[in-house]
Each structure stands twice: as structure tokens, then as C-alpha cells.
Amino acid sequence: MILIGFSTGDVILGMLWVSIIGFSLYIGYKTLLRRLSRDAVKHEQYFSLEAIEVNPASGEIPFYFTSNEIKSYTFSILDANMDELQELKSGECMTGGNIIRFDSSMLPNGDYFYCLKAGNQKTVKKMTILNS
Numbered sequence: 001m002i003l004i005g006f007s008t009g010d011v012i013l014g015m016l017w018v019s020i021i022g023f024s025l026y027i028g029y030k031t032l033l034r035r036l037s038r039d040a041v042k043h044e045q046y047f048s049l050e051a052i053e054v055n056p057a058s059g060e061i062p063f064y065f066t067s068n069e070i071k072s073y074t075f076s077i078l079d080a081n082m083d084e085l086q087e088l089k090s091g092e093c094m095t096g097g098n099i100i101r102f103d104s105s106m107l108p109n110g111d112y113f114y115c116l117k118a119g120n121q122k123t124v125k126k127m128t129i130l131n132s
Helices: 008-039
Strands: 060-067 072-078 084-092 096-103 110-118 121-129
Touching: 084 096
Parallel strands: none
Antiparallel strands: 060 096, 072 084, 072 110, 110 121
16 A cells, blocks of 8 residues: 555665664663663562561561571661660571471550661561460
């Protein structure tokens, strides 16, 4: 099909230009993505803090986190306003899985947060305490 007012050569040349521009944009986009991902976050350098198994929690609560490296850390319990209530543990973790146990019977019922800090990482998760 030929567009009215355009010769076959003009149509083919127009399609060629559109294809070249589209291909150039695609190459530029891929190059930009590659350049931006060069300094991407390496997740293996950070802790992974898991959610607690039972929420709402009561009694003794096991907190589980993993690390691929031996690192210094601080593990804390925060109140609903994100103020530190208690530092549970600080020191160096082992590679692999780490468990910190906490007796929640000392806290009144309500919402709390638990926080794992190390270097430039701070991970916070929410929990609800419901002691009978």
C-alpha cells in the first residue's frame, strides 16, 4: 500500500529512518542500564532479617537473621514511636544463620519493632506482642 502523495521510495526511506532511530534508542537504553547497574547493591554483603514466625507473639520470641560475612551488629527492640526500648544483643555474628531469643513477657501488649543495625544497614520490622 502506497500512501497518497508519497512515492514508494519515500515510504521505504521513512520506514528505514524510523527503524534506525528505534534501534539506536534501544541500544542507548541498554547501555544506560548496564552503566547504572555497574555499582548496584550487592545483597550478599548485607544481613537478611526474617519476619517472626508467629505474629502476634507472646513468651519467648526467636529472631532469625542471616549473614554471608562475619560482621558487627546491634539488635534492638523499639516501641511504637521507634524509640529504643532495649538493646538485646550486640557483637559479631557468625556466617550463616543467627538466632536471638527474647522474652516478651516483660513488655505490655501492643505494637513494637525489632531492629538490626550494622555499618550502613538498618533493617526494621514490626511485631505485635499479645501476652495473656
